[in-house]
Amino acid sequence: MKVISNTSPLIGFAKIARLPLLQQLFHQLLIPQKVYDEFFDECTSGEALHFHAVAPHFITTVKVEQVSSFSRRLHSLWKNTQILSFLMIEKPSTKPWNCISQLCRLEPF
Numbered sequence: 001m002k003v004i005s006n007t008s009p010l011i012g013f014a015k016i017a018r019l020p021l022l023q024q025l026f027h028q029l030l031i032p033q034k035v036y037d038e039f040f041d042e043c044t045s046g047e048a049l050h051f052h053a054v055a056p057h058f059i060t061t062v063k064v065e066q067v068s069s070f071s072r073r074l075h076s077l078w079k080n081t082q083i084l085s086f087l088m089i090e091k092p093s094t095k096p097w098n099c100i101s102q103l104c105r106l107e108p109f
Helices: 007-015 020-027 033-042 044-059 067-076
Strands: 001-002 028-034 060-063 081-089 098-105
Touching: 007 020, 007 044, 020 044, 028 033, 033 060, 033 067, 044 060
Parallel strands: 001 028, 001 081, 028 060
Antiparallel strands: 081 098
8 A cells, every 4th residue: 555644654653763664554655855854854863764774665755846736646546545644642651652543545536
């Protein structure tokens, strides 16, 4: 399954060194170039190393010139693409992070 991610899940999973978990769940992760740039603006050097260890295997950076063109491109792939959104919740009584994912199927225009 292909998924599209914003910056928050990448930063969250990199902080806990769990980017390979995304690789186990999804065939391919697509991120816009702006997400890639934002990730490296906000991450530590350790998180950047973790990203580069995982990224070549399944993370693809997509150059987006206009949001509407990216939307059309996504909708052209809608049968095989999911949008990935993660909510990271800190629970003191359990492991540091409990990840809850929400998948939304893209619908054609």
